[in-house]
Amino acid sequence: MKYFEKLARKMNIEGEIDMEAKPSTLEDEEVYRCSIFSVHKKLIALPRKDGGREVIRREIVDHLPGVICLVHDLDTDSYLVEMEYRVGPGNFVFGLPAGLVERGEAPLETAKREVEEETGVRPGKIEEIEQYGAFYASEGASNDKAYLFALHVSDIENLPLRPDAGEFIKSAWVSFEELLSLPIKNASSALLVRNEEVRRRGGQIL
């Protein structure tokens, strides 16, 4: 944190905005709402170094946080991937188990629940958990963020699937080389795969 502050000061030499002070929200109007997100118009005050402020307008998609989970079966050294329709690309695409954090749920519990619901996989043992923290999908336009986990597991049990209504998901186990070759195009999922690549190369993930 000290380093963060030092670099922030270094960056603060020019420009009238005081980036070590807190911005404040002057207005926040909900202009649209549907089942999984809402849209807000906001007026934000950015503090100036001279004590004044700059007022900016932003529109934001207000979205529940989610999780994405890379499951690594240590018994077979393989990874759990899914295929399902995704409305962003408008097609069936490869991806990783994922879902929204329910009220009162810890993100790690969400991860285990979604893996089991979407793929039927329940690990007998979780040997190691990597928690990479939460990453924003598109921080300039949305508060949508996903907690990223890698679970290194063993003694897999296979249970019946319990997908949400309107969810049609297929899953498969693939080798690490196969995982790297899959066109996984969701940024946070690709980041999880890349983190696992660095981990397998013996590197440190910061």
Added chain:
Amino acid sequence: MKYFEKLARKMNIEGEIDMEAKPSTLEDEEVYRCSIFSVHKKLIALPRKDGGREVIRREIVDHLPGVICLVHDLDTDSYLVEMEYRVGPGNFVFGLPAGLVERGEAPLETAKREVEEETGVRPGKIEEIEQYGAFYASEGASNDKAYLFALHVSDIENLPLRPDAGEFIKSAWVSFEELLSLPIKNASSALLVRNEEVRRRGGQIL
């Protein structure tokens, strides 16, 4: 592509949806629009293997594509980072030069333009370009995607900043170790940094 089809078939053994066929959009209604995105309600038909279909509803944020650019100055072995207010986290955060692709613009041109507008940096020479393709921010709820580039440059010129109205951006050059230690929490930007880490370790980015 052959491998993709082979794995898709392997995943297709169970489940009634035919994921090798194309889904189709039955209805598409714009329900909200603002300056940088709109919201659409869609009815989508997923083809079944028995010739029938499953109809699902989705809401999607329709967003212009963007770019994110990691600039690496080979003369000093340093990287260009920014700090600005982002409405997602609701605070001043570290990030990389980024922006929306304008009509008729190639994404690589967007990357060079945004770097120059936001930081004043114009490379005299671009020694090497990594094009990582486009990644979706949140493929289950948005078509927002960013083209990711790493530019390895030399002979930097520093020009006056030309930010968009309401944009207040500071920038700095940092070492690779400093870059890794920064809390960059936009998923696509973090993926770019991770890709650069794999490249520096002598690995191959697939």
